[in-house]
Amino acid sequence: MSRERVIQIERDILGKNNGIAAHNRALFLANDLLVFNLLSSPGAGKTTLLVRAASELKRTRPVGVIEGDQQTSHDAERIRAAGVPAIQVNTGKGCHLDAAMIGDAYRRLPPLTGGILFIENVGNLICPAAFDLGEACKIVLLSITEGEDKPLKYPDMFAASSLMVINKIDLAPLLEFDFGKTIEYARRVNPNIEVLLVSARTGEGLGALYAWIDRRAWHQRRAVEDIR
Ligand SMILES: Nc1nc2c(ncn2[C@@H]2O[C@H](COP(=O)(O)OP(=O)(O)OP(=O)(O)O)[C@@H](O)[C@H]2O)c(=O)[nH]1
Ligand SMILES: [Mg+2]
Numbered sequence: 047m048s049r050e051r052v053i054q055i056e057r058d059i060l061g062k063n064n065g066i067a068a069h070n071r072a073l074f075l076a077n078d079l080l081v082f083n084l085l086s087s088p089g090a091g092k093t094t095l096l097v098r099a100a101s102e103l104k105r106t107r108p109v110g111v112i113e114g115d116q117q118t119s120h121d122a123e124r125i126r127a128a129g130v131p132a133i134q135v136n137t138g139k140g141c142h143l144d145a146a147m148i149g150d151a152y153r154r155l156p157p158l159t160g161g162i163l164f165i166e167n168v169g170n171l172i173c174p175a176a177f178d179l180g181e182a183c184k185i186v187l188l189s190i191t192e193g194e195d196k197p198l199k200y201p202d203m204f205a206a207s208s209l210m211v212i213n214k215i216d217l218a219p220l221l222e223f224d225f226g227k228t229i230e231y232a233r234r235v236n237p238n239i240e241v242l243l244v245s246a247r248t249g250e251g252l253g254a255l256y257a258w259i260d261r262r263a264w265h266q267r268r269a270v271e272d273i274r
């Protein structure tokens with residue numbers, strides 16, 4: 047296949063996805079729903095973080111989760127065990143979630159008006175960056191066992207994200223992880239990226255994450271009021 051043909055097919059796929067994502071986004075705003083698309087390599091701690099965050103945040107607003115994995119419903123079961131509604135999407139041979147999958151899964155969740163929807167994308171630092179799902183923003187999770195250089199090796203993911211959450215800081219005494227260097231690399235790719243340090247295991251740093259989420263909720267509500 048020629049290079050031009052490959053580029054054309056990519057454009058068609060992304061163009062179709064973007065149309066559905068715009069539809070999702072309008073629906074989310076109409077339902078006063080704040081939506082985050084959570085991205086990371088496999089095992090960085092997305093589900094561990096979501097179990098804690100969803101349990102905490104659901105005390106003050108509705109919270110739901112859409113879980114993306116190639117196979118199994120393990121992650122949705124972990125979320126449901128915390129008393130939070132979750133829909134599992136299996137992508138089979140696919141390696142990312144797309145906007146149509148999110149539209150379908152959203153319809154199967156209970157009403158979340160005024161609340162938060164977390165989408166846990168397939169563990170993959172590459173193509174989920176290219177697919178808009180209709181989210182308010184992307185959050186990239188980087189665990190300190192992965193090494194400092196990931197923002198430079200997988201720049202699209204960090205360029206597309208509004209927030210980088212550095213996870214597993216409880217392991218810092220065992221590793222020689224350079225936080226300053228990692229943040230510098232991420233900001234080289236995306237000068238505006240915000241950064242938080244957490245341990246999803248111990249809960250350290252999660253207060254700052256909840257405050258960050260509350261600020262986003264406040265900004266979205268103001269933007270919606272301005273439109274209305
Ligand atoms: N020490 C430590 N371990 C963690 C932390 N967060 C997650 N883990 C562990 O890391 C492993 C993977 O965590 P998950 O939450 O399943 O990671 P994930 O990103 O959801 O993984 P996939 O959905 O497979 O991509 C598990 O063994 C967790 O217990 C943390 O903050 N500290
Ligand atoms: Mg997971």
Ligand SMILES: [Zn+2]
Nearest residue numbers: 141142173174
């Ligand atoms: Zn993919």
